[in-house]
Amino acid sequence: MxxxxxxxxxxxxxxxxxxxxxxxxxxxxxxxxxxxxxxxxxxxxxxxxxxxxxxxxxxxxxxxxxxxxxxxxxxxxxxxxxxxxxxxxxxxxxxxxxxxxxxxxxxxxxxxxxxxxxxxxxxxxxxxxxxxxxxxxxxxxxxxxxxxxxxxxxxxxxxxxxxxxxxxxxxxxxxxxxxxxxxxxxxxxxxxxxxxxxxxxxxxxxxxxxxxxxxxxxxxxxxxxxTDGLTGLYNRRHFMKYLDHYTSQELKISAIFCDIDNFKKLNDTQGHARADEVLKQVAAIMEEELEGIGITGRYGGEELVALVVDRKVKPAQVAENIRARVASETIVTLSIGYSVLRKGVRGDELMKQADKAMYHSKTNGKNKVSDYRSMKTASAEPKESAG
The missing domain is CATH 1.20.1070 (Rhopdopsin 7-helix transmembrane proteins)
Structure with a gap:
């Protein structure tokens, strides 16, 4: 010892x-x-x-x-x-x-x-x-x-x-x-x-x-x-940060703007809980379709948005895939618009273009996809012929 x-x-x-x-x-x-x-x-x-x-x-x-x-x-x-x-x-x-x-x-x-x-x-x-x-x-x-x-x-x-x-x-x-x-x-x-x-x-x-x-x-x-607490997608503020970053780099990106058809009616008839469940289903589909090629976000209410950043991917096909899956896998449909970034266009302008294209789908039968450039060209043709 x-x-x-x-x-x-x-x-x-x-x-x-x-x-x-x-x-x-x-x-x-x-x-x-x-x-x-x-x-x-x-x-x-x-x-x-x-x-x-x-x-x-x-x-x-x-x-x-x-x-x-x-x-x-x-x-x-x-x-x-x-x-x-x-x-x-x-x-x-x-x-x-x-x-x-x-x-x-x-x-x-x-x-x-x-x-x-x-x-x-x-x-x-x-x-x-x-x-x-x-x-x-x-x-x-x-x-x-x-x-x-x-x-x-x-x-x-x-x-x-x-x-x-x-x-x-x-x-x-x-x-x-x-x-x-x-x-x-x-x-x-x-x-x-x-x-x-x-x-x-x-x-x-x-x-x-x-x-x-x-x-x-x-x-x-x-x-x-x-992120948005309900859907898990990026919230609007953070989504727009990504958008501004990509547009400032003048990268070839596309914006997709989605709006759930008759969402207010769904809220009124089946309740907020059921409507929230459907919103999460749509968000999950969008995340799956954009995985590896872009990002998704909740713009507000029933409006969901996405950016396609892979230059090899056609935004029209991505938008159509989202629309078709939502129509077949959920009880709602989507009106979708998309726009491809052009030189000199800012991020907020790109989203406004996609929003206008979505509104065109909404006012022309719903459950469809509209391209902003095609929509703009079509609306300009009567003016040209009149001239």
């Missing part, structure tokens, strides 16, 4: 691992506070609190390593309190990252704090002296109950269950090694080195879980900012 203490008092590993753990906790704390300032999601506050406690825990470990104290300090109940309370906070925050939790669950950290404080204050109220080992047993029981609940209650409710289960497994091994050291009073040097690395590994796994979840949430926020 004296050899082991002498070895670990001179080894830099305890300090290195404690510093690594504190650094990861600091990065996580900063990340959580930053995300909370952007999204005001309580999960980030809970996780920030958890990593603040972890920083404190690792800070005490750094002090312990630098002063030559044992690697594990079974006599330091404050360390166990901080370690276990941060674990509870971490589990609650991980669940909150993925779903809303009941109000009663917000009291779990307070209940855990009360249970963890109990062995610290209870001896002073008792008329007799307890064997100090009972506190270690109490903390170990609390730890393994918390681990069991994390495996059973937390892991199935989050989006990265396998990765988090691996983290919990690492934490479990760490707890077992702590217990062996506490009750046996010794631990092989190799196992001590292994045990020192486990907290850093656990924090790293949680870091990657948090990082991936933040990326998912940011993608979701961005997606909601550029």
């Amino acid at each position: 004296s050899y082991e203490l002498s070895y670990w008092s001179t080894s830099p590993l305890p300090t290195i691992f404690a510093v690594c753990g504190a650094y990861i906790a600091l990065m996580m704390l900063i990340m959580c506070l930053f995300m909370y300032s952007k999204q005001r999601k309580n999960a980030y506050l809970y996780m920030a609190a958890a990593f603040l406690f972890i920083m404190t825990y690792e800070g005490l470990n750094i002090h312990s390593a630098l002063t030559g104290m044992p690697v594990f300090s079974p006599e330091s109940d404050i360390l166990r309190f901080i370690q276990l309370f941060s674990f509870v906070l971490l589990n609650v925050s991980v669940v909150m990252l993925y779903r809303k939790i009941k109000t009663m669950h917000y009291w779990l950290p307070l209940l855990s704090a009360a249970l963890l404080v109990l062995p610290l204050i209870l001896p002073s109220f008792l008329p007799f002296t307890l064997d100090p080992i009972w506190q270690s047993i109490y903390f170990d029981c609390f730890q393994f109950v918390a681990l069991y609940l994390a495996f059973v209650k937390v892991t199935p409710r989050i989006g990265q269950p396998v990765k988090y289960a691996m983290g919990l497994a690492v934490y479990t091994v760490w707890g077992i090694l702590q217990s062996i050291h506490t009750y046996s009073g010794t631990l092989a040097s190799v196992l001590q080195g292994f045990a020192l690395a486990l907290p850093v590994l656990f924090y790293s796994i949680v870091f990657f879980i948090l990082f991936r979840r933040i990326v998912e949430l940011m993608q979701s926020i961005y997606r909601s900012a550029i």
